[in-house]
Amino acid sequence: MSSFDEDELCFPQLLNSSCRKVKLPYFEYLFTYITISFISIVTVILNMLVIISISHFKQLHTPTNLLLLSLAVSDCIVGLFMFFQMDLIDGCWFLGDIACVVYYALGYIITSASIGTMVLISGDRYVAICDPLHYSTKVTVKRANICVCLCWMFSVIVHCLILKDNLQQPGRYNTCVGQCVIVTEYVHVLLDMILSFIIPVTIIVVLYMRVFVVAVSQARAMRSHITSVTIKCSKKGTAKKSEMKAAITLGVVAVVFLICVCPFFCIVLSGQNSMLSATSSVFIITLFYFNSCLNPLIYALFYPWFRKSIKFIWTLKILRADSSNNNIL
Template sequence: MISMLFSYLFRQLHTPTNLLLLSLAVSDFFVGFLMFFQIVLIDGCWLLGDFMCILYYVLDYIITTASIGTMVLISVDRYVAICDPLHYPNKVTQKRVKICVCLCWICSAFIQTLLLKDNLEQPGRYNSCFGECVIVINYIAGLADLFLSFIGPVTVIIVLYMRVFVVAVSHARAMRSHTAALTLECSARTP
């Protein structure tokens, strides 16, 4: 992540793809940072209080959802770069990518805050004893979150990369046939 931050200081590295990679690096850094607090859960006992428990889960959900959303944006970027390379500079601009990254993080924060609203209003509401860190999510809201935050994005990523693979294979075949035709033409000219 630090190398991505330093590389982003140089103007020539300010590309839409690098901005997407920076967003992914930031989210992955914070996922790793939050793992430190998972270690604080000693023998299932949360010692940082009810509010920190809920804040931990809210941040965990936001960062994880933003990370998955950024991976979707990266797959869209690669799809446009491979499948429509001539229009790539016009379609994928620095400004558009900044807007998409901001929307990804904002939507993630909004959805996850809405999902955990009951837990945020009364931290520790579902704990049965001191030191417990429990959150409860409505069944339907949990299913909606599963589809919006995981199944939908992963499906989009798979479909886009399958399309990229098909285009890459067709380009490879075209290049192979072009190379074979040139080789045949050169061998026909040589007496």
């Protein structure tokens, strides 16, 4: 075999069993590598700022922010996982069969947990806008923590069961050395799509549509100088301006989330992923990952407390004694 042919193999020393590299144009390969690297680094840094801010400052220990913290943790892990995605650009996996299965399993778990957290955020905004008088009693820090833990536990259990065969025997479906493939039965894929995408997205859309209707009704009432307005969802009181702003911000997060993840799940649901070109696959996966980078940017755009906390972190004021009690709102 010529040296040229050996250069096309993932493992040239394994002539008969090595996978072949996917040949991409040099410019396309370089652009993809640089883009994924940049998004990965920015995603990790921005979400670490969110994690540090909410964890450190006591004023930010609210139920809503705890949900944002859960979302930031999953987004930060997604950013770290993008480094492994770069290992698959040329179609070769060099980290072994166990790492391959763990990579996919954690990817599914994190994605499912992120979508579950978005459902919790939608529910939080629904109660805050539609039933503001009972929000503080219905939505507490303790309940938020419990819901987040249950969300992650559910995601871990479901996907460990779905990927049981792959976890028990890593690499069982690989046809050559250097391949990273997992195979699940179609019924399991369909079940995963229903539990991790269709049902959660439906809930998110329905809740935010209801929040939007109530928000518009309250805005009209305020413009008409009506001091009290009866809304079907809430017979008493109206949401505070801060709650309304939070609902708008998190609504933007939800819309951006759906725009970024829907193409990926629609392709998986249609079963046409094998027919996509390498360029199309990279674009859809990159868009899917890019959502994790956008969330902190949305917080920075809409939340003054996030911009203020970044200044504290950047100037190292966060290292001062008792800095956790600083007024950040």
